[in-house]
Amino acid sequence: MVSLLILVPFFAAIFLNAPLKALREKLAFGAALVLFLGQMLLMIFPKAGSWTAHAAVLDNLLRFPLKMDALSTVLLFCIGAVLSAALLLSLRAIPQDDRRLNFISVLLLMQAGMNGVVLVADLFSLYVFLEIVAVSSFILIAFDKHIHAFEAAFKYLVMSVVASALMLSSIAMILLVSGDTSFPGISAALQGSPDSLLIASAVGIFICAAFIKSGLMPFHGWLPDAYSAAPAPVSVLLAGVVTKTVGIYTLLRIVVFVFGFTLPLKNILLIVGALSALAGALAALAQTDFKRMLAYSSISQMGYIILGLGSGTPLGVLGAVFHLFNHAIFKSLLFSNSAAIESRAGIRNIQEMSGLGSRMPWTALTCAVGSLSTAGMPPLAGFWSKLLIIIALWMSGNYAYAVIAILASLLTLAYFLYLQRNVFFGKAKEAFNKIEEAEFVILLPAVVFSAITFVVGVAFPWIWNTLLLRLPGIFGV
Amino acid sequence: MTRSLIRSAIGLALTSAVLTVIMFRLSSPFAAVFELSVCAGLISVLFLSTISLTHPITYQEAAQHQRERYSRYFVLPYILIVIGIIFAFVQVRPELRLPPPAAQTDVRLVLWNLRQVDLIGQAIILLAGVFGVVLLLKEAHKK
Numbered sequence: 001m002v003s004l005l006i007l008v009p010f011f012a013a014i015f016l017n018a019p020l021k022a023l024r025e026k027l028a029f030g031a032a033l034v035l036f037l038g039q040m041l042l043m044i045f046p047k048a049g050s051w052t053a054h055a056a057v058l059d060n061l062l063r064f065p066l067k068m069d070a071l072s073t074v075l076l077f078c079i080g081a082v083l084s085a086a087l088l089l090s091l092r093a094i095p096q097d098d099r100r101l102n103f104i105s106v107l108l109l110m111q112a113g114m115n116g117v118v119l120v121a122d123l124f125s126l127y128v129f130l131e132i133v134a135v136s137s138f139i140l141i142a143f144d145k146h147i148h149a150f151e152a153a154f155k156y157l158v159m160s161v162v163a164s165a166l167m168l169s170s171i172a173m174i175l176l177v178s179g180d181t182s183f184p185g186i187s188a189a190l191q192g193s194p195d196s197l198l199i200a201s202a203v204g205i206f207i208c209a210a211f212i213k214s215g216l217m218p219f220h221g222w223l224p225d226a227y228s229a230a231p232a233p234v235s236v237l238l239a240g241v242v243t244k245t246v247g248i249y250t251l252l253r254i255v256v257f258v259f260g261f262t263l264p265l266k267n268i269l270l271i272v273g274a275l276s277a278l279a280g281a282l283a284a285l286a287q288t289d290f291k292r293m294l295a296y297s298s299i300s301q302m303g304y305i306i307l308g309l310g311s312g313t314p315l316g317v318l319g320a321v322f323h324l325f326n327h328a329i330f331k332s333l334l335f336s337n338s339a340a341i342e343s344r345a346g347i348r349n350i351q352e353m354s355g356l357g358s359r360m361p362w363t364a365l366t367c368a369v370g371s372l373s374t375a376g377m378p379p380l381a382g383f384w385s386k387l388l389i390i391i392a393l394w395m396s397g398n399y400a401y402a403v404i405a406i407l408a409s410l411l412t413l414a415y416f417l418y419l420q421r422n423v424f425f426g427k428a429k430e431a432f433n434k435i436e437e438a439e440f441v442i443l444l445p446a447v448v449f450s451a452i453t454f455v456v457g458v459a460f461p462w463i464w465n466t467l468l469l470r471l472p473g474i475f476g477v
Numbered sequence: 478m479t480r481s482l483i484r485s486a487i488g489l490a491l492t493s494a495v496l497t498v499i500m501f502r503l504s505s506p507f508a509a510v511f512e513l514s515v516c517a518g519l520i521s522v523l524f525l526s527t528i529s530l531t532h533p534i535t536y537q538e539a540a541q542h543q544r545e546r547y548s549r550y551f552v553l554p555y556i557l558i559v560i561g562i563i564f565a566f567v568q569v570r571p572e573l574r575l576p577p578p579a580a581q582t583d584v585r586l587v588l589w590n591l592r593q594v595d596l597i598g599q600a601i602i603l604l605a606g607v608f609g610v611v612l613l614l615k616e617a618h619k620k
Contacts, residue, residue, distance in 0.1 A: 128598035139609040
């Protein structure tokens, strides 16, 4: 019963703020971990009988027009995985029980919002659940309540409100033409009016709003500040799933299943994707703050996803979805590494670090896996998704964009080699002589995500034949 | 035109509520529900949350703002005239497919039968907004 994916986190957030404060502080972490891990397991075993047993009863009570397909399943798995990682990191990043209870409450609301975004089949409902994620993100970015956090949260809020206004305007214009806000209704209406100036304007405005939500260039102003000023678990969340769910997934869903591919739309996606991939990589090269480098790297990798989408071919869309999954995993891994180093060394300036590899070997190893996967080195997962995108671009005749994608990969390798060399190699500074490996709760998400990155990469031929080729609704484009 | 941001935000919410009633009277329950949900609910929460995080301006800043307030609007008539000229000369004929007036205008039926998901979403947003105001202002009150 898919509506439970929205209702259970919502009611859990309410229950955790009921009276009996001591009891709920003890229950909060365990309950949230069960919900997040449970969501992951349900996506791996979707036909499990126990949770669908009472579907008929709830179906009669709540008539939610929700739809779960292959694309939703991928996102729901990523949401569960990254939320679990953020929860584990919060054990050390937010040591006070009462503050962590508040953090978990907002995390549960964000889970309800993100699950709603990937499950709804109506444009206005999509907007409503996007707003849930926006408000929750604003609270979490400002959670530490220092001046930089407030500044970053305010920037995020302003850009988010502009995007929301654009989205609403687009929905209003689409409603004039279609008379309906459901995805199939809009798609049918748009196919019946292909040359309408109003529709073209509405599509363009909606796409701009999605670009702002994704933090793609040139609408990326809020993203580096938000990623770097937020607490460590929130950075993992923002980079891992939030921008992907509210921005990239929305684009994928609306372009592939509602608007459809037109030549101007493909060109816009290709231009923005190329700009983000290249400029994001160049900007990352100039950074000295660990988290800001990862933030610009995220912009660059999201540019890859948009390039795959912009090719307009099934292979390109498949590559975009696969890279979306991979990026959620390896970017969360890298931000976990950043949290580990910050918790032990107390700094984020890459130029002030050196020789940490000997003091924090597991962090160094997992960071190397994440960095190489991001750069597209075989046989890791990132190599295969980037390869699919580049092949799709080449086969669809977008040769220049394929070359840009390869160049951006080289730049990605450059800045991650710089990061690795400065942080983990060389002689350890005297100040770091007493540093130990990161704590288990911080190391665990990094180890699990690096294992997923390695296994998905090595087992890619099996994954391609068994899973990807059988994804309905994506190859049906 | 008030000097208080809180009163402005409340005024916006009240205006949206009145607009909702007008839309229902004009047999457009969908538009009314959207207006009520978005403006009177979401936007008001966001505005009030943001205003609660700001500090009041000084007397000198308020006096300066008062002097400059009207000068900001002198461009507006020119913009409206240009937009009017554009619409007068450009033939914009959108192929509108307006839905027929809704047979049922009962707000309960529209909200619960047709827009259940949005109702739950609205409840979650309002809860998130309340969390935000409480969490982010807690220390200010303690001080």
